[in-house]
Amino acid sequence: MNDTPGWASPGSAPSDGQDSGKPDAAEPADDGRQSGPSKWSKEQPPPAQWSPPSDPGPGRTPPPPPPPPGQGGGWGWGNQPPGGPGGPAGPGPGGGYPGWGAWQGPPPAAKPGVIPLRPLGVGEILDGAVSTMRAHWRTVLGISLTVAVLTEIVVVLLQGLVLSESADTDALDDPSATVGELTRAMGDAMLNSGVVLVITLLGTIVATALLTMVTSRAVLGKSVTTAEAWRDSRPQLAKLFGLTLLIPVIAIAIVAVGILPGVLIALSGPSDAGASLAALGGLAAGVAAIWVVVRLSLASPALMLEKQGVKKSLTRSAKLVRGSWWRVFGIQLLATVIANVVASIIVIPFTFIAGALSGEGVSGFLNGTGELGWTFLIVSGVGSVIGSTLTFPITAGVTVLLYIDQRIRREALDLELTRAAGTPGQGTTPPGTPGS
Structure with a gap:
């Protein structure tokens, strides 16, 4: 019985120098008809160590060279070997013989616009806001500049014609002023600041509404004119104004509730204990107010893009932020x-230039003794316009892209956006890639 392998490489011999008792199949038998010496060399290479011949011979095609590393060396995602997974190896794409085990990675996510349609990282969100401003600069800067100019014109006219004449804040710098004078002066100062804040808030709401539409189209790689953005956002402006006012009111109410017990104790009993309790309550309520404001911070794009009401938008924001508050x-x-x-x-710099050009120069401006004349208001207003023109797109763009990112993570919005962008055949990457 022969227990050796059924096939051996040419030149191989039984191991350990054992003789099998049979003539070597690779060596011709000595039957007396061979007159010359043996043509086999006494020293043979080790088994299975033959190198391929340099010349394949006529009628034969040399085997293809191995592919370079990282190019066709393995079957990637969706690129299976002939016969499916686990099937026999065969020529891969292009006729080559790919090697097994080389991971090619998932396919890249579609990027029809300013961001890839997959979970985003922090840098991609910031870059997307800047890319929107760069790719659609005519519309973005046109909206921001128009809103900033109109807002600043109203503010300058009110401050120069109405607020500076009716407000009397000299008592705030007078150590001998009575309580009544200080109260009136503080009331006038708060009135001035409140009027300016409301006008600025109105401008910010309009800019945010229009830029939300621009950014949402930029994600799909589509441009939008100012007229189209206005037409799409106009029905929601009143709701957006109410939403923008409601969120600060909620925060103020939370802080007031936290301070109220300490104030009541201070009014009815020991003032020191009441003041301490009010400070602690205000600190805790401030933290709670910040938590609530962040939970509701995505309500604005939800209201504009989903065409929801105020209450539904607040609920949507709280749902999207849940579990991702810190991020x-x-x-x-x-x-x-x-x-x-x-x-x-x-x-x-514009403020210092305005102070230098005003009546008492920079020293009067720094000491607070200079008057806010027309020169100061106009020059500082120019600086405010330039600053608002550049900052409106950043804040609005980041909020919209953060809203889209949260919906991609929770609701697979990237699939819907891919279809809307008209880029079929693109897959999504697993959620654990750059945005996690």
């Missing part, structure tokens, strides 16, 4: 810091 808070805080830094770089 939403961090991204919005970063965007706010960037916008304020950009605005300060522009506004502060």
